[in-house]
Amino acid sequence: MAVLTLSSIGVVVSAHENRELFNTLSGLQEQRDAYQREWSQLLLEQSALSAHGRVEKLAAERFNMVVPGRQDIVLVPLMSPLAAN
Numbered sequence: 001m002a003v004l005t006l007s008s009i010g011v012v013v014s015a016h017e018n019r020e021l022f023n024t025l026s027g028l029q030e031q032r033d034a035y036q037r038e039w040s041q042l043l044l045e046q047s048a049l050s051a052h053g054r055v056e057k058l059a060a061e062r063f064n065m066v067v068p069g070r071q072d073i074v075l076v077p078l079m080s081p082l083a084a085n
Contacts, residue, residue, distance in 0.1 A: 048054070059065040 056067075
């Protein structure tokens with residue numbers, strides 16, 4: 001009788017711990033999903049903010065930058081390792 005009672009108490013304790021762990025797991029999965037949604041939104045925002053057209057427009061507006069014309073571009077030849085000595 002004592003073994004049966006101890007066994008049944010063990011089953012109840014085990015079931016209770018299982019429910020607590022499952023609730024903890026569910027909460028952590030919800031938190032993970034929220035972080036994944038936030039990460040996706042941040043990636044979209046980064047993509048929008050770093051779009052080439054937007055960067056070019058901001059450079060022109062804030063810093064008066066323009067794309068150089070052909071006459072303003074100067075090519076500098078690469079130095080070979082032998083010429084550096």
